[in-house]
Structures are given as C-alpha cells and as structure tokens.
Amino acid sequence: MVPAGQGKKLFKRAKEEYHRNVANPSSERSKSMKSIYLCLLAAAGVMSAGVAQAADEEALAKSKNCLSCHAVDKKVVGPSYKDVAKKYTAKDEAMLAEKVIKGGKGVWGPVPMPPNATVKPDEATRLVKWILSMK
Numbered sequence: 761m762v763p764a765g766q767g768k769k770l771f772k773r774a775k776e777e778y779h780r781n782v783a784n785p786s787s788e789r790s791k792s793m794k795s796i797y798l799c800l801l802a803a804a805g806v807m808s809a810g811v812a813q814a815a816d817e818e819a820l821a822k823s824k825n826c827l828s829c830h831a832v833d834k835k836v837v838g839p840s841y842k843d844v845a846k847k848y849t850a851k852d853e854a855m856l857a858e859k860v861i862k863g864g865k866g867v868w869g870p871v872p873m874p875p876n877a878t879v880k881p882d883e884a885t886r887l888v889k890w891i892l893s894m895k
C-alpha cells in the first residue's frame with residue numbers, strides 16, 4: 761500500500777496533470793508526437809545497423825578485388841551476385857566459401873574464377889552470406 765500522504769500527493773499530481781492537459785490540449789498531442797518521433801528514431805537505428813553491416817561486406821568484397829570481376833546485378837567477368845543468390849541456398853554456403861578461396865570453373869561459362877588466396881575462411885563465409893542475401 762502507498763502511505764496515505766504519498767497517495768494524496770500522487771492524486772494531486774495526477775489532477776494537476778489532468779487540468780494542464782485540459783487547459784492545454786496540445787501538450788497531450790506533443791507528447792504523442794514525441795513518442796512517434798522516438799519510435800521513428802529507433803526504427804532508423806535498426807535499419808542503419810543492417811545497412812552498416814552490408815556496407816562492411818561490400819568494403820570487404822572491394823578490398824579482396826571481388827568487385828573487379830563481379831557486380832551485384834550484372835554479369836562482368838563472373839556472374840552477377842544476384843544470379844548467384846538465385847541459384848543457391850544457405851546449404852551451399854560452405855561449398856561456395858571454399859570455391860571463393862580456391863577458385864572454380866565450369867558452372868557459369870568457360871571463364872574460370874582464379875583462387876582468391878588472400879581471403880580467409882571466415883571472410884569467405886561472410887562474403888558468401890552477403891551474396892546469398894541478395895535474392
């Protein structure tokens with residue numbers, strides 16, 4: 761139980777609040793505007809986290825030279841990453857990660873992909889996950 765004195769105080773505060781809102785209806789509105797604004801901010805934060813993640817993978821792909829032969833949505837020397845994403849599912853991740861490191865040939869045409877020796881296994885997995893997310 762709330763001690764009687766405190767209960768009275770709470771009641772008084774609630775009453776004051778009520779009167780303030782009646783006297784000034786816009787304050788209630790500005791409060792809900794504020795919460796909408798906060799929601800938007802939170803949503804933007806979540807979204808930009810996703811974008812930042814993808815930007816990291818793209819920077820990795822750039823630094824490993826992948827993007828000199830691949831583009832996201834058109835064929836360059838190698839297949840577009842969207843085509844790769846369409847062809848495979850998550851269960852092909854390990855096989856593709858190994859191919860990224862060792863190179864491969866014969867799947868997309870006569871041109872082979874040379875080995876990418878500077879790519880570490882965890883980087884290859886990150887790159888493949890990034891590519892497969894482009895469906």
Ligand code: HEC
Pocket residue numbers: 821824825826827828829830837838839844856859860864865866867868869870871872873874876879887888891
């Ligand atoms: C010198 C050009 C070149 C570079 C650099 C290159 N690729 Fe490729 N990539 C190709 C070619 C060509 C193919 C098609 C090979 C085939 O037909 O099997 C290919 C195929 C692929 C595939 C599909 C493999 C399959 O079996 O379907 C993936 C995934 C891939 N590359 C990712 C990468 C990543 C990640 C990098 C950077 C670490 C990279 N590639 C760098 C030319 C390149």
